[in-house]
Amino acid sequence: xxxxxxxxxxxxxxxxxxxxxxxxxxxxxxxxxxxxxxxxxxxxxxxxxxxxxxxxxxxxxxxxxxxxxxxxxxxxxxxxxxxxxxxxxxxxxxxxxxxxxxxxxxxxxxxxxxxxxxxxxxxxxxxxxxxxxxxxxxxxxxxxxxxxxxxxxxxxxxxxxxxxxxxxxxxxxxxxxxxxxxxxxxxxxxxxxxxxxxxxxxxxxxxxxxxxxxxxxxxxxxxxxxxxxxxxxxxxxxxxxxxxxxxxxxxxxxxxxxxxxxxxxxxxxxxxxxxxxxxxxxxxxxxxxxxxxxxxxxxxxxxxxxxxxxxxxxxxxxxxxxxxxxxxxxxxxxxxxxxxxxxxxxxxxxxxxxxxxxx
Amino acid sequence: xxxxxxxxxxxxxxxxxxxxxxxxxxxxxxxxxxxxxxxxxxxxxxxxxxxxxxxxxxxxxxxxxxxxxxxxxxxxxxxxxxxxxxxxxxxxxxxxxxxxxxxxxxxxxxxxxxxxxxxxxxxxxxxxxxxxxxxxxxxxxxxxxxxxxxxxxxxxxxxxxxxxxxxxxxxxxxxxxxxxxxxxxxxxxxxxxxxxxxxxxxxxxxxxxxxxxxxxxxxxxxxxxxxxxxxxxxxxxxxxxxxxxxxxxxxxxxxxxxxxxxxxxxxxxxxxxxxxxxxxxxxxxxxxx
Amino acid sequence: xxxxxxxxxxxxxxxxxxxxxxxxxxxxxxxxxxxxxxxxxxxxxxxxxxxxxxxxxxxxxxxxxxxxxxxxxxxxxxxxxxxxxxxxxxxxxxxxxxxxxxxxxxxxxxxxxxxxxxxxxxxxxxxxxxxxxxxxxxxxxxxxxxxxxxxxxxxxxxxxxxxxxxxxxxxxxxxxxxxxxxxxxxxxxxxxxxxxxxxxxxxxxxxxxxxxxxxxxxxxxxxxxxxxxxxxxxxxxxxxxxxxxxxxxxxxxxxxxxxxxxxxxxxxx
Numbered sequence: 001x002x003x004x005x006x007x008x009x010x011x012x013x014x015x016x017x018x019x020x021x022x023x024x025x026x027x028x029x030x031x032x033x034x035x036x037x038x039x040x041x042x043x044x045x046x047x048x049x050x051x052x053x054x055x056x057x058x059x060x061x062x063x064x065x066x067x068x069x070x071x072x073x074x075x076x077x078x079x080x081x082x083x084x085x086x087x088x089x090x091x092x093x094x095x096x097x098x099x100x101x102x103x104x105x106x107x108x109x110x111x112x113x114x115x116x117x118x119x120x121x122x123x124x125x126x127x128x129x130x131x132x133x134x135x136x137x138x139x140x141x142x143x144x145x146x147x148x149x150x151x152x153x154x155x156x157x158x159x160x161x162x163x164x165x166x167x168x169x170x171x172x173x174x175x176x177x178x179x180x181x182x183x184x185x186x187x188x189x190x191x192x193x194x195x196x197x198x199x200x201x202x203x204x205x206x207x208x209x210x211x212x213x214x215x216x217x218x219x220x221x222x223x224x225x226x227x228x229x230x231x232x233x234x235x236x237x238x239x240x241x242x243x244x245x246x247x248x249x250x251x252x253x254x255x256x257x258x259x260x261x262x263x264x265x266x267x268x269x270x271x272x273x274x275x276x277x278x279x280x281x282x283x284x285x286x287x288x289x290x291x292x293x294x295x296x297x298x299x300x301x302x303x304x305x306x307x308x309x310x311x312x313x314x315x316x317x318x319x320x321x322x323x324x325x326x327x328x329x330x331x332x333x334x335x336x337x338x339x340x341x342x343x344x345x346x347x348x349x350x351x352x353x354x355x356x357x358x359x
Numbered sequence: 360x361x362x363x364x365x366x367x368x369x370x371x372x373x374x375x376x377x378x379x380x381x382x383x384x385x386x387x388x389x390x391x392x393x394x395x396x397x398x399x400x401x402x403x404x405x406x407x408x409x410x411x412x413x414x415x416x417x418x419x420x421x422x423x424x425x426x427x428x429x430x431x432x433x434x435x436x437x438x439x440x441x442x443x444x445x446x447x448x449x450x451x452x453x454x455x456x457x458x459x460x461x462x463x464x465x466x467x468x469x470x471x472x473x474x475x476x477x478x479x480x481x482x483x484x485x486x487x488x489x490x491x492x493x494x495x496x497x498x499x500x501x502x503x504x505x506x507x508x509x510x511x512x513x514x515x516x517x518x519x520x521x522x523x524x525x526x527x528x529x530x531x532x533x534x535x536x537x538x539x540x541x542x543x544x545x546x547x548x549x550x551x552x553x554x555x556x557x558x559x560x561x562x563x564x565x566x567x568x569x570x571x572x573x574x575x576x577x578x579x580x581x582x583x584x585x586x587x588x589x590x591x592x593x594x595x596x597x598x599x600x601x602x603x604x605x606x607x608x609x610x611x612x613x614x615x616x617x618x619x620x621x622x623x624x625x626x627x628x629x630x631x632x633x634x635x636x637x638x639x640x641x642x643x644x645x646x647x648x
Numbered sequence: 649x650x651x652x653x654x655x656x657x658x659x660x661x662x663x664x665x666x667x668x669x670x671x672x673x674x675x676x677x678x679x680x681x682x683x684x685x686x687x688x689x690x691x692x693x694x695x696x697x698x699x700x701x702x703x704x705x706x707x708x709x710x711x712x713x714x715x716x717x718x719x720x721x722x723x724x725x726x727x728x729x730x731x732x733x734x735x736x737x738x739x740x741x742x743x744x745x746x747x748x749x750x751x752x753x754x755x756x757x758x759x760x761x762x763x764x765x766x767x768x769x770x771x772x773x774x775x776x777x778x779x780x781x782x783x784x785x786x787x788x789x790x791x792x793x794x795x796x797x798x799x800x801x802x803x804x805x806x807x808x809x810x811x812x813x814x815x816x817x818x819x820x821x822x823x824x825x826x827x828x829x830x831x832x833x834x835x836x837x838x839x840x841x842x843x844x845x846x847x848x849x850x851x852x853x854x855x856x857x858x859x860x861x862x863x864x865x866x867x868x869x870x871x872x873x874x875x876x877x878x879x880x881x882x883x884x885x886x887x888x889x890x891x892x893x894x895x896x897x898x899x900x901x902x903x904x905x906x907x908x909x910x911x912x913x914x915x916x917x
Binding site: 363364365366367368369370372373375376378379380382383384386387388390391446447449450451452459461462463464465466467468469470471472473474475478479480482483487488489490491493521525578581582584585602603604606607610611616619623624626627630631634 | 655656659660663664666667668669670671673674677685686689691727730731732734735737738739741742743744745747750754756757758759760761762763764765766767768769771772787788790791794795798848851852853854855859868869870872883886887890893894896897898900901902905906
């Protein structure tokens, strides 16, 4: 197991990249500690699969370095990296039994038979497949197959990291939850470094200690699920994470006050004036129906069980408010109040800090 | 596949096929059955002969010999073309201009009329004007496919390999193309050897197309007629007289309709039987839990 | 990596040489005079001549062979597809009484040795007055092409979701209009592949086409065999005729090259 460092990494599929658009991955530096659970989150085409392929050794980056511990593995082939990978579609050796599947990586590395048998037995217990060890892999369900490919990775005790490439895509919904819980438990118990690629925020936020959000080949934010939720560094993160996502409104800032369409909104701290497009962002659950404040035009109410979503508009921009269960919605309200402590300010899509904290 | 609705009116859609196939298969086959149980003294007068012709055919040394040659020939063809076809498929370029070019060049022998295939090899193997025969003679081999049974067999086998290996290779190639990259990546991670990748990934994934390849090559090699007929005419002696050649000799050459018809039916049944055995064995192997 | 791909290149080069040298030899001979062929042995024509091709292209008994072959091949392809399309649709969309047996029985026709059918075909077509016509050969070739076409098309059709049919019927399409306007374009590549295989097997077959024709519909392949036995030694013309029979196939492959792999990929048994 090892710490993983991405140092100034960038990749382009074209041999002579010209503009920004030619880079599938824009320069990035990240460090992942040994034994952490990380998620790469982003919509399709954001570069997360490219990044995963660079870590697994399928692709060699155009620039920068990949370090496992202190060892530079940038140009090493997959086989020499000592990683494991679980793919989008279950990859098992159809003609082998479950036992043979699990033993295969060890056999190829020439381990003695008794060590192999012991490892296979303990991995089978971990993934809960002891009772099916002598079944042919071909006939198993998709989630069982995914467990086998996970087991094939964990059977080697010295893996540097286990990579997951949207591993729950073909799994039935009820099994998804079970498999994810099991994964989490395995991580807690055995402490492998795990990197989980997904476009599903629930999967990323429930699985990872730290989530790396990517958009258009760029890492827009890396942080704990809580920090992504509370303090998104980029409007994309604010919008992408949370359901519904963060509300964003064009505004002018003067000190500790923001003006939206002429209405003054108090902020928690003063901000330095800045050039560019200024927006304020607020989570739908930090907004309350009110009798005075920002004018709000309600379009419809959605009841989603444990809370209700008020869909509407503020100054012509779609705006959502979340009202917890049990709390009444005042009839005919047309104003909303924003919690000053939870308002974020964004300039040209990037979050800026208040004046004194920035200084 | 499982949840198709039951609709017996679908028979109307199948009707045109039935009419055409009735005309091109059922009626001729009935004629064959009819001949197989009758005898004639000419003048279109027939009388019932029961299973006499079948008995005669089943006891005929001549047909036993032809059947033996045919089985040996098909066995050799399968033993060469299936492994060679797989090997070629593994070495074909995967994409790009070369892949297209190789595909087209490989398909070329498949679209040459069968007697022209025979002609090509008949000429190619001649010692006086053919490159192959001439080269072999120049190297000191006493090669003559017209007089020497071994040379005749070798020529016909090489010709069939030339003619049909590409079909096996193209089928396997299509099977290989459908394997997702993730399998190869997983094999790299597991440090599988090249042999391991072939044995545990490529071969299992080719199973379906391989079955088709084996069946097609078996059936077509078992029915081979035109190519050896052009090259050797069934000779020297009867050395390359395969079942179809013998049958045509009997039916059209000697006009022995009864025995030829009985022979035909047995021939057809043997093909069906062996194909069924191949099919059952190969699918059973794949389906074992 | 590089060593492996170099190995592949060597394998493929050797294999392609094995495939192409005999064809080259035919081409080489077709460009020589008979005197040169039977005279000094040479790897390429010393005095290239198109005389053999001229002979074929100016003599109706030669070039009509090509015309006849093309006529019955095209007729067979059209006929096979016309009957196979609705049948394949029925097999891919519905279950009906005896469907599995029928499908299997159709396929067994592909296993019937043409030699078995040669004589009965001859008698049948003579009896109904179709002997020595193009349609006779086209019909006879349906024996193996119809099952094949049904099989290939069924594979492609099963790949089209049934919701498309249902949507079209809800939108008020009649079956024939739906089939021609919506469904056939969807499986166009499948039709192409099936047509390719029908063309191929009809073009290369000789035993039936020779048995069922004498003069008016005689295929080029049969013309060749007769000429060989008659004049015996006209190697140049024979080779030129052979080269000309390769051309249509080569053209067809070139046009469908991107579909070949797909057509072969129907490995679902």
